[in-house]
Amino acid sequence: MFSYITPCVLLLSIAAYYLGTRRANSIAAASGGMKELHSLPTHYGVFTAICSAAPALIIFALWIFFEDKIISVLVTRSLPADLQQLSANELTLVLNEVKNIAYGGFGAGHSGEAVQAAAKTYNLLSEFASNLVAGLVIVACIVPGCIAYKKITKDLRARNIVETTGMAFLICCSGVAILTTLGIVLSVLFEAIRFFQSVPLTDFIFGLDWSPQTAMRVDQAGSSGAFGAVPVFAGTLLIAVIAMMVAIPIGLLSAIYLSEYASPTFRTWAKPILEILAGIPTVVYGFFAALTVAPLIRDLGSATGFTVSSESALAAGLVMGIMIIPFVSSLSDDVIHAVPQSMRDGSFGLGATHFETIRYVVIPAALPGIVGSILLAVSRAIGETMIVVMAAGLSANLSFNPLSAVTTVTVQIVTLLVGDQEFDSPKTLAAFALGLLLFVFTLLLNVIALRVVRKYREQYE
Amino acid sequence: MELTANHASNAFPTMLSEEMLEEAEQSKTLATARKTVGTPFVDTPRMTCRDIQVFYGDKQAINKMSIDVASNEVLAMIGPSGCGKSTFLRCLNRMNDTVLSCRVTGEVKLDGTDIYHPSVDVVPLRARVGMVFQKPNPFPKSIYDNIAYGPKIHGLTKNKDELDEIIETSLIRAGLWDEVKDRLQDPGTGLSGGQQQRLCIARTIAVSPEVILMDEPCSALDPIATARVEELIAELRTQFSIVIVTHSMQQAARVSQRTAYFHLGDLIEVGATEKVFTNPLHQLTEDYITGRFG
Numbered sequence: 001m002f003s004y005i006t007p008c009v010l011l012l013s014i015a016a017y018y019l020g021t022r023r024a025n026s027i028a029a030a031s032g033g034m035k036e037l038h039s040l041p042t043h044y045g046v047f048t049a050i051c052s053a054a055p056a057l058i059i060f061a062l063w064i065f066f067e068d069k070i071i072s073v074l075v076t077r078s079l080p081a082d083l084q085q086l087s088a089n090e091l092t093l094v095l096n097e098v099k100n101i102a103y104g105g106f107g108a109g110h111s112g113e114a115v116q117a118a119a120k121t122y123n124l125l126s127e128f129a130s131n132l133v134a135g136l137v138i139v140a141c142i143v144p145g146c147i148a149y150k151k152i153t154k155d156l157r158a159r160n161i162v163e164t165t166g167m168a169f170l171i172c173c174s175g176v177a178i179l180t181t182l183g184i185v186l187s188v189l190f191e192a193i194r195f196f197q198s199v200p201l202t203d204f205i206f207g208l209d210w211s212p213q214t215a216m217r218v219d220q221a222g223s224s225g226a227f228g229a230v231p232v233f234a235g236t237l238l239i240a241v242i243a244m245m246v247a248i249p250i251g252l253l254s255a256i257y258l259s260e261y262a263s264p265t266f267r268t269w270a271k272p273i274l275e276i277l278a279g280i281p282t283v284v285y286g287f288f289a290a291l292t293v294a295p296l297i298r299d300l301g302s303a304t305g306f307t308v309s310s311e312s313a314l315a316a317g318l319v320m321g322i323m324i325i326p327f328v329s330s331l332s333d334d335v336i337h338a339v340p341q342s343m344r345d346g347s348f349g350l351g352a353t354h355f356e357t358i359r360y361v362v363i364p365a366a367l368p369g370i371v372g373s374i375l376l377a378v379s380r381a382i383g384e385t386m387i388v389v390m391a392a393g394l395s396a397n398l399s400f401n402p403l404s405a406v407t408t409v410t411v412q413i414v415t416l417l418v419g420d421q422e423f424d425s426p427k428t429l430a431a432f433a434l435g436l437l438l439f440v441f442t443l444l445l446n447v448i449a450l451r452v453v454r455k456y457r458e459q460y461e
Numbered sequence: 462m463e464l465t466a467n468h469a470s471n472a473f474p475t476m477l478s479e480e481m482l483e484e485a486e487q488s489k490t491l492a493t494a495r496k497t498v499g500t501p502f503v504d505t506p507r508m509t510c511r512d513i514q515v516f517y518g519d520k521q522a523i524n525k526m527s528i529d530v531a532s533n534e535v536l537a538m539i540g541p542s543g544c545g546k547s548t549f550l551r552c553l554n555r556m557n558d559t560v561l562s563c564r565v566t567g568e569v570k571l572d573g574t575d576i577y578h579p580s581v582d583v584v585p586l587r588a589r590v591g592m593v594f595q596k597p598n599p600f601p602k603s604i605y606d607n608i609a610y611g612p613k614i615h616g617l618t619k620n621k622d623e624l625d626e627i628i629e630t631s632l633i634r635a636g637l638w639d640e641v642k643d644r645l646q647d648p649g650t651g652l653s654g655g656q657q658q659r660l661c662i663a664r665t666i667a668v669s670p671e672v673i674l675m676d677e678p679c680s681a682l683d684p685i686a687t688a689r690v691e692e693l694i695a696e697l698r699t700q701f702s703i704v705i706v707t708h709s710m711q712q713a714a715r716v717s718q719r720t721a722y723f724h725l726g727d728l729i730e731v732g733a734t735e736k737v738f739t740n741p742l743h744q745l746t747e748d749y750i751t752g753r754f755g
Contacts (some may be wrong), residue, residue: 263561341600345660348559350611350668351588360610366599 004136005060009141014055016145020048023152039159047158050165052145056137058410063133071125078121080114081266156422174441187437191400191432198426199227205229210407212416212427227430229437231398235406236438239317239388240381242402246321247377251328252370258329259336260358271333278326281359289319289391297403301448311393314402320387327377335369371453379442385410409438491744495524498742499732501721503531507702508553508590508672513567514556515548522548525567526728528600528671530720534701535694537713537734540723541749546706549723550674553592553704555583571672588615591670595677599649599656604641607649607660608632611668627667635663636693655686662693668702673697675705679712691716710750714738724747 024044028037037044072095094115101119147306149289152158196204207228254274268281294315301308308314339362347357363370392406394415418429422431470712478595492498502509506529515523530536530553538546550558555576557563569576576586590610598606608628611617618624628645632638637659641652649660657669658678664674675694679687692705694716709712713720722730722745730743741747 031485117605340598342594342596343600345556345559345592345594346598346600346664347610348556349554349587349592350595350614351584351586352610352614353584356614360614361600 005137007395008138009053009056009060011140012056012138013049014113016052016149017045017049019045019047019149020152023048023149024158027152027154037154039162043158043162044156046162048145048148048152050162051148051451051455052141052189054165055144055154056141059138060133061141063390067126067129071122071129074125075118075122079118084112088400092119102126103424153407188432188436188439191429192436194424195426195429195433199430199433203227204229204430205437208398211411212412212430218428225427227426227433229409229434230432231396232407232409233441234398234400235313235381235392235396236401236410238313238402238406239320239392239408240378242314243320243324243381244374244378246318247324247328247381250321251325251373252332254325255329255332255336255388256358256363259333260362271330274329275326276331277323280323282323282384285319285323286390288350289315289387293319294391301403308403309393309405311405312403313389313392313406316388316390316392317402318382319391320381323384323387324377324380327380328373330377331373332370335366335373339365339448340367367456368453371449375449376447378445382438382442382445383410385414389414391440409434463688464755474534487740491747492742495724495727495729497527497728497731499720499730499737501528501728501731503529505532506530507532507572507607509568509570510552511568511570511739513547513549513552513565513569515552516564516566520563522726523552524726525593526589528728528731530702530704531719532702533698533700534719535698535705535717536725537717537720538704539713539720541725541730541751542708543725544723545726546723547676549728550676550704550706551592553672553674554587554592556587571738578599586613588668589670590672590674591668591674592663593658593661593675596681597654597661598659599652601648601650604649604652604660605645608664608667611664615668617668631663631667633658634666634697636689636696637663647695653686655682655689658686658690659693662690664699666697670701672702672704675703677706677708679680687712693735710738722749724749 004300021041021044024037024039024041028034028041028424031037034041075098076091076095079094083091086094097115099122101116102122120322176250183253204227207226208230209226209228210231211226213225258270258274262270290311294310294312297312297318343361343365344357347361348354352360388408388411392408392411394407394411395405396407396412397404399406413431413434416434421428469654485652489570508530510529511527512523513523513526524748526545526549528536528692538550540546551557552565552569555565555670557565567577571589573587576590584611602610605628609624610629611741612627627644629638632641637656640656649657652660658681662673662678668747678694679690682690693714697703698718703714705713719731719733720734722737722741722743724745730737730746732742732743737746738750741750745751
């Protein structure tokens with residue numbers, strides 16, 4: 001029904017653009033040249049097009065948003081009185097059945113006459129409404145378009161109107177991004193609140209035991225479930241720390257070499273090659289960790305007398321560190337490169353060596369950017385899933401021994417939500433609580449890091 | 462060389478002597494060849510440069526220049542843009558080493574040692590020949606740390622008191638002490654342009670160099686800040702040799718004792734400042750200072 005409305009509006013606004021431009025051109029010709037016009041002819045064209053398309057699209061969008069509610073209310077009114085007396089939940093069921101029948105599906109076998117009638121009403125109503133809206137949209141397209149066309153004079157400030165509309169559009173786009181973030185946070189938050197109704201918040205945050213099993217039957221033994229998040233977060237932290245211990249030195253030092261010492265030709269070759277590391281799918285890193293690194297560490301451990309489990313935090317952390325090297329190196333290289341040459345000249349001019357210049361002038365000046373790159377890498381390390389699923393293990397040991405198997409927040413979320421799940425048991429809802437806590441955790445990390453940077457940064461220009 | 466020595470004897474005339482006026486009268490026909498005229502050499506040079514040539518890749522930027530820098534003098538280098546003044550200046554403390562494609566030939570001696578000799582380390586050299594740049598470039602550190610930087614990396618001080626003293630004397634000599642003494646921990650980049658440039662000069666003199674190179678130090682400053690920096694240069698002359706590149710002929714006339722005129726990679730004329738500005742020996746110099754060229 002609506003498939004032809006969008007192209008229709010599009011065609012009409014293209015026509016409006018064309019007509020508006022033509023009218024502006026003829027006004028210009030009549031009043032003695034292009035300079036007499038307030039704006040360029042294309043501005044008048046865009047102005048006319050906006051005037052015709054915007055109201056139509058707004059009406060269309062409103063209709064899509066409210067269609068279901070309006071029609072449902074109308075259908076409910078048409079139902080017999082005894083059905084209308086039902087409770088809200090039951091009424092929803094009835095309405096769903098009405099819709100199913102209306103869409104040509106099969107209602108529950110016992111659908112009564114009243115429901116069948118309501119389905120017919122529903123169909124009639126929605127067909128009528130679609131036609132009405134289609135007409136409205138076309139009218140809302142043509143009428144404002146014509147008014148705008150008539151309003152075009154040489155003094156009309158079309159450019160200002162067009163540019164303001166453009167700005168409004170940009171605001172809407174950034175609004176979408178912000179609202180989406182907000183939506184994600186809220187949806188996680190609400191599910192987490194449901195979880196905290198069955199498991200106390202303090203048990204979750206301070207509990208030292210993580211075994212998210214809940215009883216299928218009331219009389220089942222030994223599966224009351226323990227939802228203490230500490231071991232899970234400890235595992236995440238352990239692996240992230242190992243990863244950063246790999247990524248920060250290697251990434252930062254290679255960034256310094258690339259930007260300060262390497263010849264331009266070497267830099268143009270080496271930098272993309274480093275960045276390839278970021279392009280390898282994490283699942284590939286995962287089996288590299290599980291099949292190559294973990295056995296290697298285990299064999300090394302047994303040769304030197306350490307007991308290493310075949311899935312270890314060390315293996316996962318090392319490989320994760322390699323994965324995030326390019327985040328540190330590439331961004332740090334850019335910010336170090338951006339430190340003005342005049343800083344280096346000033347330092348060289350005082351007789352500083354290249355190394356002293358880097359150590360005391362370049363790095364402090366580039367510090368905010370370097371910390372930014374490290375933060376990005378940390379967030380990546382904490383949020384990384386695939387490597388740890390494959391290489392770190394599933395058992396939630398509260399241990400800071402890098403040779404033992406640990407589990408991370410992301411791994412637990414995956415295991416809790418994979419497969420068919422019931423979304424009312426704390427076992428499943430725990431995933432949302434973990435997600436929320438992880439989100440708060442990374443947010444805190446970012447805030448702290450930003451404050452530290454603000455305190456210690458050395459700002460040039 | 463004999464002629465050179467004669468000229469050198471009156472290298473710093475306080476006013477135009479009768480003799481010089483006469484000489485000017487006699488040499489009505491000015492030199493036109495691309496050969497250095499005037500008095501490039503002095504009796505007691507601090508730095509001597511002989512047959513300096515600089516190439517950027519295949520392009521020659523400076524063609525066989527020979528000139529001396531005397532002790533306790535301000536030597537001004539003037540000339541149209543792209544004539545090689547800054548390039549030449551950067552030869553004197555080997556700042557050109559940082560430019561990959563740059564190649565320098567010839568001989569530059571500081572107190573008798575060739576600074577381009579393989580055995581010479583560039584790091585102590587740059588501590589002896591300091592440099593102030595066109596745009597003030599204080600480090601993004603506190604005022605204190607800006608000046609402490611040089612003494613620290615060269616290990617000039619044993620303890621904090623000595624360092625504090627160096628910082629105070631450097632700032633006093635740069636004429637900045639009264640303005641910043643209460644906010645030494647504020648960032649150097651927060652100062653005004655003129656203060657920043659004086660901070661850079663203070664930073665340079667904190668490592669007690671022998672020669673200070675200044676590459677258009679006032680081109681980014683307003684007239685008042687310029688006047689302060691010029692006063693400072695006049696004062697610093699009592700202790701250092703100063704080589705200053707400038708686009709302002711008035712500035713060259715105000716601050717320098719000798720002036721060198723550069724033209725498209727050639728050193729055209731060197732002489733006592735007043736002589737160069739009132740009685741140039743070379744046609745190109747006259748064209749430039751009278752505004753017919755450049």
